[in-house]
Amino acid sequence: MGSTPNGIKIVGLAPELNHSFYGRDIISVGQFSRPDLTYIMGVADEMRSVVRRVGATDLLKGHILANLFYEPSTRTSSSFIAAMERLGGSVIPIHGVQYSSVSKGESLPDTIRTLECYADVIVLRHPEVGASEVAARYATKPIISAGDGVGEHPTQGLLDLYTIYHELGTLDGLHVAMVGDLKHGRTVHSLARLLRLYDARLTFVSPEILRLPEDVKRELAAAGRIVTETDKVEDVIAAADVIYVTRVQKERFADLDEYEAVKDYYVITPKIMARAKEHMVLMHPLPRVGEIHADVDNDPRAAYFRQMENGMYIRMALLAAVLGKA
């Protein structure tokens, strides 16, 4: 715990919070209260400090993570591996399950119950919505979802929230703009749902056909958040404290002329950034393919690589917390 690098004191965390994550599954951003988030981000700050000072700890020495990826994701799987290794733990990397007992027809529950014989915690990436919940129902060891289909990707949501907090020192009173494909982007849904817990104003920037789903909008409205929708980044660039960019894929458009007409509205260039606030943060879950120009990379407000690094700290915090060692 202690204070964040930004000097923001994390207060009022009762010691028993420390135990509230022990043995828990991490399946959905919906499971977190505001104190939960404060706690995890505080632990992530501690992890950053340890890594910066000495590289690693022995906190999870003797513990094993089964990193079970049914679909490839170099970024997320590497982040979890690094997180476990920097905590002194070990990893069973299972990244090609297309070539495994799965291909012999084994059910997900059986695979999970087998792996928990070997490991202390299981990270699961699965192409089907709800797979993490199924896994958690059968497992006695903690399951951490690394994304299931178009459903949740809770650790991405947490790292995005933590990046805003770490970059700007607060999560309240901010104007957050989310840009691009807001319909299919699970990272957008996860972050938006986390932000409902904070005093945030949200602007969603997308083509008409890629608008945020109604249920997410309803959830935000129910929490009292102010939500605006528009279709050009330039409408919000000067006001936003956070611009969170995702990709607009050509394949989503039935009419390619429509794609051509709007695509430049969602590309961040140095020219666009010139109109942004001096203190704001430009984020992207990566990989990017052209939606943020490389010339923006050296802009101090461009936080997407720091965002990756934060992912490791958040995952360190979660691993330590669910194993009762945070």
Place this chain on the structure above:
Amino acid sequence: MGSTPNGIKIVGLAPELNHSFYGRDIISVGQFSRPDLTYIMGVADEMRSVVRRVGATDLLKGHILANLFYEPSTRTSSSFIAAMERLGGSVIPIHGVQYSSVSKGESLPDTIRTLECYADVIVLRHPEVGASEVAARYATKPIISAGDGVGEHPTQGLLDLYTIYHELGTLDGLHVAMVGDLKHGRTVHSLARLLRLYDARLTFVSPEILRLPEDVKRELAAAGRIVTETDKVEDVIAAADVIYVTRVQKERFADLDEYEAVKDYYVITPKIMARAKEHMVLMHPLPRVGEIHADVDNDPRAAYFRQMENGMYIRMALLAAVLGKA
């Protein structure tokens, strides 16, 4: 060493036994004497106790396992990785050798002699019968077979034997029934051959066309074991101390009507289990695809997931033993 969790004292092990595994290859169940098995199961008990108490040891710190899988097997490879990591050692995971120097035409002996330059012990899974023996002939470091083709799978045989021992507290005086495809199942052959060393009565339950091979039957007869064959589980369910189930694959039948006629004889349901002894053990090497009903999973006699866990302890024992650290 010491006593097992069941309170069975392991006695009469001379200290030099401790060294009889040092530098040895683990290639075939045929290589073990009864004292060898007593020793390895005793070490496995120790490993269980260490893992349960503190998660891991530093016994193999600084040692490296090359986990060389020419064909995929998530279960077995994960089990060996976990075993090495819980002993404090490290792993070189080589799981996609179809994409490797092998595809450049390198011979198995050259691959083995290269890997032993990097590692202290090599676990080998290979699609061809006899590959482990070839590897062992060329290697100066210990080779542990993780299965070669339809041939041996000695560590599976050991973990199965150990599971019976651990569940029932003895290996003598038991009635063991093996069910399913007894012709092709190498785990059945390995376990049956190990049981020849004990005062076991064996019943083999399979369709006519999937009977146990004659050579295995002869080996059991030569050792003085009583062997019976039948084609229905219900013939043996009330008498058996152990039911070891394997899959009957539709593809094995030329005549599908024949398959349809018999398939239900080999499916374990709660109704079948109601007729089994109160103290018995239901095993399966996994993966299963329907041959044990999920409703049986919570039956305390259903040991297949404990069997998986035992696999890790047996592999820890073997790794420590061949590296002279047991």
Place this chain on the structure above:
Amino acid sequence: MGSTPNGIKIVGLAPELNHSFYGRDIISVGQFSRPDLTYIMGVADEMRSVVRRVGATDLLKGHILANLFYEPSTRTSSSFIAAMERLGGSVIPIHGVQYSSVSKGESLPDTIRTLECYADVIVLRHPEVGASEVAARYATKPIISAGDGVGEHPTQGLLDLYTIYHELGTLDGLHVAMVGDLKHGRTVHSLARLLRLYDARLTFVSPEILRLPEDVKRELAAAGRIVTETDKVEDVIAAADVIYVTRVQKERFADLDEYEAVKDYYVITPKIMARAKEHMVLMHPLPRVGEIHADVDNDPRAAYFRQMENGMYIRMALLAAVLGKA
């Protein structure tokens, strides 16, 4: 540092050399001075001594290597993994990047900048010439090339040089013959370019169409080396201190008759070895497919498996050096 196993004292290394590798990328054999090479080989000797005595060290405990292989290479990737693990460090193995964000179109610089958020050093194998240099340009953490296309393979060059040094106790005054496909073999080019720094006489043995490229020959000539070309091993076998064999691939020949006519000139047999010096060394980068007969393997001059082992020591030396821990 200290002396080599051959008793050759490594002298005159100022302590500050220790720091000249810190934070450096390892991209090309052209980047090394003779003192650099002396230094790295001295550290490799130390690594050998540590591994032989105690198996491993904790020198890089808490450090993480991202092992990023865009094309498969079991040998090289396993060697780096073993090197990092024997130094007490951890590895993020990324060996199937065809199934990753790369396949989502991410650029190499973005992949590298992501991975350096998690890892302390990145080893890169890439199919395109110059990829390592691109990676190094964007990375703030050290990049070690594990080969890029037909370009460089600097760590192979270093381990080959180190093997000659370790086997013969010197690198000066030697007659080195390189045999086989000298046109396409990047290991040949790397070793030849390193040898330009030493008082070596070089004979290149290949079919006419697989001669060493002109630019490498010019580089050797500019350094004052004596270079001879021939097309039969037997022309040089009696005089050579080193025979470095590579494969002559049938596919390189437009006219298969031509291949059949010459192929036996490049196969090393016991009969050929009978004419070689008593103290000389036979090397091969492996994998081999017939160009050195298996009957030669037990010849004490056959060093190709010791060469593999040396690869691990060289890579340990490089990892420790670039991370400032040598």
